[in-house]
Amino acid sequence: MEAKTTAKIKALPQCHRCQGSLVLDHEQDLITGLKLSVLLCINCGSRTPLMKNPVPLYRN
Numbered sequence: 001m002e003a004k005t006t007a008k009i010k011a012l013p014q015c016h017r018c019q020g021s022l023v024l025d026h027e028q029d030l031i032t033g034l035k036l037s038v039l040l041c042i043n044c045g046s047r048t049p050l051m052k053n054p055v056p057l058y059r060n
């Protein structure tokens with residue numbers, strides 16, 4: 001049980017600035033119709049994009 005818990009904590013992404021916990025967030029731009037997945041630090045608010053480029057919200 002203990003090893004399993006440790007592995008889970010290691011797998012969680014950490015903020016590179018403050019080592020805080022990161023949560024997955026999705027930014028949407030309704031004007032350009034693009035969305036971008038980011039990792040948002042709940043401690044300092046730092047954002048790390050998961051994707052190089054935004055992807056379209058809707059398929060034509």
Ligand SMILES: [Zn+2]
Pocket residue numbers: 015016017018019020041042043044045046
């Ligand atoms: Zn942070």
